[in-house]
């Protein structure tokens with residue numbers, strides 16, 4: 225694939241081949257996530273996923289009874305998902321290669337939409353949300369999903385230290401699609417924009433769709449950041465990443481002397497759900 229507006233990285237073959245092993249959910253967790261999202265939608269809903277990727281979310285949502293249209297700009301990510309669709313004979317997922325900033329769909333053609341780890345990649349995310357409002361029928365639902373890692377776990381603490389160290393080393397920590405001039409795409413800004421566009425949160429705050437524990441060693445987390453498998457380190461200049469990792473390695477060695485000792489990490493998958501006013 226090429227790059228998208230303002231992106232200086234791509235979901236290319238390297239990212240694709242590692243994506244599911246790094247970010248995939250255990251089968252039972254994937255099932256729970258699919259069912260929780262489908263439960264927010266009308267029965268047999270036609271649902272658009274923005275940035276469908278390898279179908280980590282779309283596949284279980286389709287298996288839970290929705291008809292999913294997955295849009296993504298990356299031919300490689302879609303290729304991986306197409307292979308999975310063939311392998312599991314999934315009839316209820318349609319794939320469309322397109323940029324979410326220019327979606328090729330008619331007004332009110334969907335009962336719902338979902339977006340997981342994609343809006344922060346696009347500086348014009350507010351316009352993307354306005355397009356979603358156009359494509360989803362009144363009364364339809366938008367689900368925003370995200371993976372959550374316990375900030376108190378060792379992995380959460382390494383990530384917090386990583387972000388702090390990047391800033392100390394001298395770079396502003398911006399997500400890949402953002403620029404200092406663009407509006408921030410944090411949760412509160414997104415909720416405010418959605419409400420201005422006529423979407424109403426369906427509950428108080430986010431829902432926990434699934435909760436589970438994994439085991440990882442500090443070295444695995446450090447190496448994930450170092451090798452740029454971790455999305456937050458994709459966009460760092462080489463010298464900033466090298467200096468950051470030197471400081472982070474020293475800090476981790478002090479805190480967890482056996483870097484290879486697996487430790488538990490509590491994880492959740494969170495859903496923010498919004499309904500477009502009729």
Ligand SMILES: C[S@@+](CC[C@H](N)C(=O)[O-])C[C@H]1O[C@@H](n2cnc3c(N)ncnc32)[C@H](O)[C@@H]1O
Nearest residue numbers: 228235275276277280296297298301323324340
């Ligand atoms: C971090 S992955 C998330 C994939 C999937 N939503 C998930 O949670 O597993 C982001 C996906 O968004 C896609 N993407 C990024 N910018 C995009 C754009 N402007 N238009 C369409 N897809 C985009 C990437 O190709 C990639 O597949």
